[in-house]
Amino acid sequence: SADLLTGITTTGTPHLGNYVGAIRPAIDASKEANKTSYYFLADYHAIIKCQDPERIRRSVVEVAATWLAMGLDTDRSIFYRQTDIPEIPELSWILSCMTSKGLMNRAHAYKASVADNEARGKKDLDKDITMGLFSYPVLMAADILMFNARKVPVGSDQIQHLEMARDIAGRFNNTYGTLFEFPEAVVDEKTAVLAGLDGRKMSKSYNNTIPLFEPEKRLRKLIMKIKTNSLEPEEPKDPATCTLFAIYKAFATPEEVQQLETRYLNGIAWGTVKQELFEYLNELLREPRKIYNELVESPGDMDAILKKGALRAREYATPFLEKIRSAIGIQRL
Numbered sequence: 001s002a003d004l005l006t007g008i009t010t011t012g013t014p015h016l017g018n019y020v021g022a023i024r025p026a027i028d029a030s031k032e033a034n035k036t037s038y039y040f041l042a043d044y045h046a047i048i049k050c051q052d053p054e055r056i057r058r059s060v061v062e063v064a065a066t067w068l069a070m071g072l073d074t075d076r077s078i079f080y081r082q083t084d085i086p087e088i089p090e091l092s093w094i095l096s097c098m099t100s101k102g103l104m105n106r107a108h109a110y111k112a113s114v115a116d117n118e119a120r121g122k123k124d125l126d127k128d129i130t131m132g133l134f135s136y137p138v139l140m141a142a143d144i145l146m147f148n149a150r151k152v153p154v155g156s157d158q159i160q161h162l163e164m165a166r167d168i169a170g171r172f173n174n175t176y177g178t179l180f181e182f183p184e185a186v187v188d189e190k191t192a193v194l195a196g197l198d199g200r201k202m203s204k205s206y207n208n209t210i211p212l213f214e215p216e217k218r219l220r221k222l223i224m225k226i227k228t229n230s231l232e233p234e235e236p237k238d239p240a241t242c243t244l245f246a247i248y249k250a251f252a253t254p255e256e257v258q259q260l261e262t263r264y265l266n267g268i269a270w271g272t273v274k275q276e277l278f279e280y281l282n283e284l285l286r287e288p289r290k291i292y293n294e295l296v297e298s299p300g301d302m303d304a305i306l307k308k309g310a311l312r313a314r315e316y317a318t319p320f321l322e323k324i325r326s327a328i329g330i331q332r333l
C-alpha cells in the first residue's frame with residue numbers, strides 16, 4: 001500500500017502554489033527510506049473543468065515534466081496517469097454507492113458553483129453543474145483508497161476532500177468489513193495557501209498564478225506585478241500581510257527569512273524586494289527550467305516512465321480491486 005500519494009489536476013501549467021503545496025513536500029517525503037510513494041496526474045479530474053482536448057494534452061505533458069524537472073526519482077516513486085488505471089473509475093462507482101448525496105452537497109467546489117449561479121441571478125442553482133463536478137470528491141477518494149494511501153501531501157484547499165475520503169472509507173468498512181485505511185492530509189502550515197499576484201490564493205481559476213517555469217523575462221514581469229500597498233520606500237512594512245514576503249518565505253531558509261523580516265521592519269523599497277525575490281527564484285529555477293523545457297519539447301521521452309508507473313500501480317490496484325469486488329458480492333467469471 002501507499003505510504004504517500006498525491007495528484008495534480010492536468011488543467012493548466014503548474015504554478016508556485018502547486019509546487020510548494022504538493023510537489024515539493026511529496027518529492028521530499030519520497031526520499032525517506034522505505035516509503036512507497038504514488039504520485040499521479042489527475043487527468044480524469046481535468047475534464048471536469050476543461051473541455052479543450054489540446055489544453056488537456058499539453059497540461060499532462062507540463063505537469064509530468066514539472067515533477068521530473070524538480071527531481072522526482074521514478075525508480076523510488078510510482079508515477080502514473082490516473083487514466084491509465086482503469087481500476088480507479090471502477091472503484092469510484094462502487095464508492096459512489098457508499099456516498100451520501102448530502103455529503104457531496106457540502107463540498108466546497110460544488111457550493112462555490114451554486115453560489116456563483118445565485119450571484120448571477122440564475123433560477124436553477126444547479127445550472128451547468130455536471131455530475132462530474134458534483135461527485136468530484138468520490139473520484140478523489142477512489143484515487144486515494146485504491147492504494148490504501150495513508151499520507152496525502154496537499155495544500156489546505158484539499159483538506160475537505162480528505163475528510164470526505166475518510167467518511168466514504170468508513171462507510172464502506174462498516175458495511176462490508178474493513179478493507180480501507182483512513183488517509184490523512186499532510187499540510188505544511190508555511191505553504192498551506194500560497195498567495196498569488198493579487199494576494200488571493202494562487203489558483204488557476206483566479207488567473208493570478210506564477211507558473212513555475214516561465215522564461216526569465218516573464219518571471220520578472222510577473223513578480224513586478226505582485227500587488228503591494230502604497231507605503232513609501234523608507235517606511236516600515238509588515239511582512240505578515242505581504243505576498244512578496246509569503247512567496248520568499250515558501251522558498252528561502254529560516255535565516256534568510258529572518259534577515260528579510262528585519263529589512264521590512266527597517267523599511268525596504270518594494271522595488272528592491274521584488275528584484276531580490278525575482279533573482280532568488282530565478283536562480284533556484286534555472287536548472288530545473290532547462291530540464292523542463294527539454295522534456296516538454298520531446299514529450300515522448302516521458303511515455304516509458306508513465307507506462308512503467310502505471311504497470312507498477314496496477315500491480316497493487318488489480319488484486320486489491322478483486323478483493324473489494326469480492327467483498328461486495330461480485331465475482332469475475
Ligand code: TYM
Nearest residue numbers: 006007008009017018021022042143154155192193194202
Ligand atoms: P490541484 O490540481 O488544484 O492542485 C494540486 C495541489 O496543489 C495544491 N495547491 C496549493 N498549495 C498551496 N498554495 C496554493 N495556492 C495552492 N494551489 C494549489 C493543492 O492543494 C493540491 O495539493 N483534487 C486535487 C487533485 C487530486 C488529488 C487526488 C490530490 C485528485 N485526486 C488525490 C491528492 C490525492 C486538485 O484539484 O488539486
